[in-house]
Amino acid sequence: MTTEPKSLHSYSQEDVQRILQLAIARQADDQNKEFSYEQLLEIATELDISPSSLNLAEQDWRSQCSEIQQRQAFKTYRISRFKKRVGNYAIVNGFLIMLDLVTGGGLTWSLYILLFCGLTLGLDVWNTFQTKGEEYEIAFQKWYRQHQIKQTINTVVSRWFKALQI
Template identity: 55%
Template sequence: MPVSETQITRSYNQEQIQQILQIAIARQTDDTEFTREQLLEIASELEISPECLQVAEQQWQAKQGEIQKRQDFNLYRRSRLQKQAGKYTVINSFLMLLNIVNAGQLSWSLYIALFWGLGLGLNALNTFQSGGEDYEKAFQKWYRQYQLKQSLTTVWDKVLKAWQT
């Protein structure tokens, strides 16, 4: 006699429950946004304390901030690579044109383009690599500079406000 689906008792671990609920909420809402009150209500129905929810929300906000900073860093690296590629194109085009005008053929300018292009290619490889120790060091260096720039801007704004009043 086959056992029906309703007679089988299923059990899920916490990660499985999270995944199932996440899929169900995503399917049900169709881009509907929830208010904070609704979030509190859902948490209370799941017997999650307001304190635990608040800590989770703070962790989520910190993680979102970190993700945004990394996206800004990646955008910065790509824009820097674009500038380098632009310089490479303009200068090497000029050098090749100069080489053709003077010698009637491409000779020495190809070596410059080749070696400079090798460096640019390695830089492009590093730019699009978004993991590992080198990436993390570059991100930390960029973030320290970013924070210093923000601090100096804040101090400068305060000095200007104090001077204007």
């Protein structure tokens, strides 16, 4: 096995990013520590990264974190909405089956309703757990706009109530 001197190695920018990311993650795991902004700035300076580039990267990172949190909230919203629909399906179809049993002495017409509702529930399963594609993005954007409007209204109403209390 031959080993090259380390000074002869060359790395692409992508390789450098991966190596440094792994090294920082390993160091953070070993020491279970967080980095201060000053330490981040020092590392960036050593890598010849300007403070303005670091600030822009940090802003991008914060917006990505915010979007990840929003997408997680959207996923939670869709799952809770789905659970509510499954509950409604179970209650309504349970009632209809009981009604069919009591009135007809067996299961007849309620099975058709059960199957039809089961088909719509199956489509709802598909739509709820499909997290890729254009339809998902459209649904997310619609939910996000509604979420932003609700937050704005809540902020305005809160300020209005605070103004009335003074």
